[in-house]
Amino acid sequence: MNVRQATQNDARVTGELALLLWPDHAAEELAGEFSELIGNPEAAVFLAFDEEEPVGFSQVQLRHDYVEGTSTSPVGYLEGLFVKEAYRQEGLARELVVRAEQWARDKGCNEFASDCELDNEISLQVHLALGFTEVNRIICFTKPIGEAR
Numbered sequence: 001m002n003v004r005q006a007t008q009n010d011a012r013v014t015g016e017l018a019l020l021l022w023p024d025h026a027a028e029e030l031a032g033e034f035s036e037l038i039g040n041p042e043a044a045v046f047l048a049f050d051e052e053e054p055v056g057f058s059q060v061q062l063r064h065d066y067v068e069g070t071s072t073s074p075v076g077y078l079e080g081l082f083v084k085e086a087y088r089q090e091g092l093a094r095e096l097v098v099r100a101e102q103w104a105r106d107k108g109c110n111e112f113a114s115d116c117e118l119d120n121e122i123s124l125q126v127h128l129a130l131g132f133t134e135v136n137r138i139i140c141f142t143k144p145i146g147e148a149r
Helices: 008-021 027-038 092-106 121-129
Strands: 002-005 043-050 053-063 075-083
Touching (some): 008 075, 027 043, 027 053, 043 092, 053 092, 075 092
Antiparallel strands (some): 043 053
16 A cells, blocks of 8 residues: 555546545545645545555645644644455555554644544544544534525
8 A cells, every 4th residue: 555645646536536435526626625635735635556556545734723622733633544345455545544643743844634524433432543633513503684585
């Protein structure tokens, strides 16, 4: 297995992997978003390969706003992590996160954070196994107040 930082040439393949994580999006939309992220100095994407086959990715960004449970800024934030099912339990997620953490340290971060949905028990277990500590649980609310009702 090989893990490396993504380049612009990897935007489409990263978008295809991301579609497996976020299936409610369009492949072209995700490829465009990853193209922007890869070109952004405050973001990075790391790809895992089995020879030539892309099998996983991590996406990290700097967050300058308040991040729940942290006390410094900026914070490296794990925005996305995915490994194809056939390659899970082999240490790839850990390697992808280690690379994201190192990138964040190199950008001056002293803290690294992430999140998951309240009902995503698999993601919770993965985060805990990767050394994250749960710091809070929230439920967000919204209601229309304008003409869009």
